[in-house]
Amino acid sequence: MQEHTVKSYAKELRRLRELVARMGGLAERQVADAVAALVRRDAELATEVMARDVEIDALEREIEAFCIRILALRQPAGADLRLVVAALKISHEIERVGDYARNAAKRSVVLAQQPALGSLNGFQRMARLVQENLKGAMDALVNDDAARADEVWAADQPVDEVYNGIFREMLTFMMEDPRNITAATHLLFVAKNLERIGDHATNIAETVHYAVSGEALTEERPKADSSAFAVVRPPV
Amino acid sequence: MQEHTVKSYAKELRRLRELVARMGGLAERQVADAVAALVRRDAELATEVMARDVEIDALEREIEAFCIRILALRQPAGADLRLVVAALKISHEIERVGDYARNAAKRSVVLAQQPALGSLNGFQRMARLVQENLKGAMDALVNDDAARADEVWAADQPVDEVYNGIFREMLTFMMEDPRNITAATHLLFVAKNLERIGDHATNIAETVHYAVSGEALTEERPKADSSAFAVVRPPV
Numbered sequence: 001m002q003e004h005t006v007k008s009y010a011k012e013l014r015r016l017r018e019l020v021a022r023m024g025g026l027a028e029r030q031v032a033d034a035v036a037a038l039v040r041r042d043a044e045l046a047t048e049v050m051a052r053d054v055e056i057d058a059l060e061r062e063i064e065a066f067c068i069r070i071l072a073l074r075q076p077a078g079a080d081l082r083l084v085v086a087a088l089k090i091s092h093e094i095e096r097v098g099d100y101a102r103n104a105a106k107r108s109v110v111l112a113q114q115p116a117l118g119s120l121n122g123f124q125r126m127a128r129l130v131q132e133n134l135k136g137a138m139d140a141l142v143n144d145d146a147a148r149a150d151e152v153w154a155a156d157q158p159v160d161e162v163y164n165g166i167f168r169e170m171l172t173f174m175m176e177d178p179r180n181i182t183a184a185t186h187l188l189f190v191a192k193n194l195e196r197i198g199d200h201a202t203n204i205a206e207t208v209h210y211a212v213s214g215e216a217l218t219e220e221r222p223k224a225d226s227s228a229f230a231v232v233r234p235p236v
Numbered sequence: 237m238q239e240h241t242v243k244s245y246a247k248e249l250r251r252l253r254e255l256v257a258r259m260g261g262l263a264e265r266q267v268a269d270a271v272a273a274l275v276r277r278d279a280e281l282a283t284e285v286m287a288r289d290v291e292i293d294a295l296e297r298e299i300e301a302f303c304i305r306i307l308a309l310r311q312p313a314g315a316d317l318r319l320v321v322a323a324l325k326i327s328h329e330i331e332r333v334g335d336y337a338r339n340a341a342k343r344s345v346v347l348a349q350q351p352a353l354g355s356l357n358g359f360q361r362m363a364r365l366v367q368e369n370l371k372g373a374m375d376a377l378v379n380d381d382a383a384r385a386d387e388v389w390a391a392d393q394p395v396d397e398v399y400n401g402i403f404r405e406m407l408t409f410m411m412e413d414p415r416n417i418t419a420a421t422h423l424l425f426v427a428k429n430l431e432r433i434g435d436h437a438t439n440i441a442e443t444v445h446y447a448v449s450g451e452a453l454t455e456e457r458p459k460a461d462s463s464a465f466a467v468v469r470p471p472v
Contacts (some may be wrong), residue, residue: 061452068321075311085304088324106464114467171421175414178470181407186464188421189428216297228342228422231350234414 009074016066016087017142023059023094024138024204028131030056030101031197035127037105038190039120041112049105056098063091079214086211090141093200093207097134100193100200107186114183117173122166123187126194129159133201137208146212152205153217159198160225166191171232195225245310249319252302253378256323256330259295260374260440263330264367266292266337267433271363273341274426275356277348285341292334299327315450322447326377329436329443333370336429336436343422350419353409358402359423362430365395369437373444382448388441389453395434396461402427407468431461 030049037046067088070076076084133152140148170184170191206217266285273282303324306312312320369388376384406420406427442453 064321068317071307071321072313072317077308081304081308085300085307085324088321089328092325092328103464110465110467171417174410174417174421178411178414181410181417181470182467185407185410185421185424188424189464192425192428228339228425229346231346231418234417 012066012070012074013080013083016063016070016083019059019063019066020087020090020094021138021142023056023063023091024134024141026052026056026059027094027097027101028134030098030105031127031131031134031194034101034104034108035123035194038108038111038123041108041116043109043112046105046108046112050102053098053102056095060091060095063087079211082211082214086141086207089207090204093204097197097200100197104190104193107190111183111186111190114186115180117180117183117187118169120187122162122169123191123194126159126162126166126191126198129155129162130194130198130201133159133198133205137201137204140205140208140212144212146209149205149208149212150217153202153209156198156202159195163191163195163225164227164230167227167230168232171230175232175234248302248306248310249316252299252306252319252323255295255299255302256326257374257378259292259299259327259330260370260377262288262292262295263333263337264370266334266341267363267367267370267430270337270340270344271359271430274344274347274359277344277352279345279348282341282344282348286338289334289338292331296327296331299323315447318447318450322377322443325443326440329440333433333436336433340426340429343426347419347422347426350422351416353416353419353423354405356423358398358405359427359430362395362398362402362427362434365391365398366430366434366437369395369434369441373437373440376441376444376448380448382445385441385444385448386453389438389445392434392438395431399427399431399461400463400466403463403466404468407466411468411470 030052033045033049036042037049067084070084074080133155136148136152136155139145140152167188170188173180173184209215209217266288269281269285272278273285303320306320310316369391372384372388372391375381376388403424406424409416409420445451445453
C-alpha cells in the first residue's frame with residue numbers, strides 16, 4: 001500500500017472507534033435522562049428521550065455502512081478485522097441499549113400519572129452502575145485496553161443485586177394495595193430494562209476484550225439475577 | 237481465482253447459510269419447548285430447555301469464527317460480503333432469542349409451583365406466531381427470498397396484540413387476588429420474552445432483506461405494542 005493509503009486507512013479505523021464511542025455516549029445520556037425523567041416524574045423529559053432514540057438508530061446504520069465499506073475496500077486482517085467486526089457487534093448492542101432507555105422513558109410517561117411508590121433510589125443506583133459500565137466499555141474500546149474491558153465484564157453483579165431488591169419491593173407494593181399494581185408493574189419493567197442494559201454493557205466489554213486481545217472470554221460471567229426464581233408471599 | 241477456489245468459496249457461503257438456519261431451527265425448538273413446559277407445568281422439560289441454550293451459544297461462536305475466516309481469506313465483496321455481515325448479525329439475534337427462551341423456561345420452573353392462572357392460550361398463540369416468523373426469516377435467508385423476508389417483517393403486529401391482551405389479563409388476575417401476584421408477574425415476563433422474540437424475528441427479516449436485495453428497509457415497521465402505556469384499574 002502507498003503511504004497515503006496506509007494513513008487514510010488508519011484514519012478510518014480511528015474514526016470507526018470514535019463513531020462507536022459517540023454512539024455509546026449518546027446511549028449513556030439516554031439512560032441517565034430516562035431515569036431522571038422517572039424519578040422527577042417529568043413526562044416532558046421522557047418524551048425528549050423517546051424522540052432522541054432515532055439519533056442512536058441513525059448512528060448504527062452509519063457505523064454498519066462504514067464497516068461494510070472498510071471490509072470491501074481495505075480488506076482488513078488480524079486486529080483491524082477484529083475491530084471492524086467488533087464495531088458491527090457493539091453498535092448493535094448499543095442500539096438495544098437505546099431501545100431499552102426509550103422503553104423506560106415511555107413507561108415514565110404513564111408513571112408520572114400513577115401513585116408514587118417508594119424512593120426509587122434503587123433505580124438511580126442501577127442507572128449509575130450501568131452508565132459507569134457503558135462508559136468503561138467505551139474507554140476500553142477507545143484505548144485498546146483489554147484489562148479495563150475485563151473489569152467491566154466482571155462488574156455486572158451489583159446491578160443484578162439492586163434489580164433483585166427492586167423486584168421484591170415492587171411485588172410487596174402490589175400485595176399491599178391493588179391500586180399500586182399498574183405502577184409497580186411498569187416500574188418492574190423499567191428495572192428489567194436497566195438490568196438488560198447492564199447485560200449489554202458486559203456483552204460490549206466481552207467484545208472489546210476479544211477485539212483488543214484476539215482471545216475470547218469463555219468462562220461463565222458472574223451473575224446474581226435470581227429474580228426469575230423469586231416467590232413473594234402476600235402479607236397474612 | 238482458480239476454479240477449485242471458486243467452488244470451495246461457494247461451498248463455504250452455502251455452509252454459512254446452513255449454520256445460521258440450523259441455529260434458527262434450534263431457537264424455534266427452544267421457544268416451542270419453553271412454552272410447552274409452561275403450559276404443561278413441566279419443570280423437567282423447562283430444565284432441559286435451560287441446559288440446551290449452550291448449544292445455541294456455541295453455534296453463535298462457530299458462526300462468528302467462520303465469518304471472520306471468510307472475511308480474512310476470501311475478502312468477499314457485494315452480495316457475498318452482505319451475506320457474511322448478515323450472518324454475523326443474525327446469529328447474534330438468534331442468540332438473544334435463545335436467551336429469552338431460556339429465561340421463559342426458568343420462570344416455568346417457579347410457575348409449576350404457583351397457582352394456575354387462566355388458560356395460557358395466549359402464550360401458545362404467541363409462541364406459534366413467533367416460531368412461524370423465525371421459520372419464515374430462515375426460509376427467506378436460505379432461499380435468497382427478499383419477498384418472504386418482507387412478509388415476516390410486516391407480520392409482528394398480531395404478536396403485539398396478543399401480548400397486550402395478556403398484559404391486561406395478568407394485571408386483572410393480580411388485582412383480583414394478591415396470591416396471584418407472583419405467578420402473574422412471572423407470566424408477564426414470559427409474555428414479554430415472547431414479544432421480544434417476535435421483535436428479533438422481524439430484525440432478522442430486515443437483515444435478510446438487506447442481505448438479499450442490497451437495500452435497507454427504512455420505513456417504520458407496523459407496531460401494536462401499546463402495553464408500555466397501559467393502565468389497568470382495580471375492581472371497585
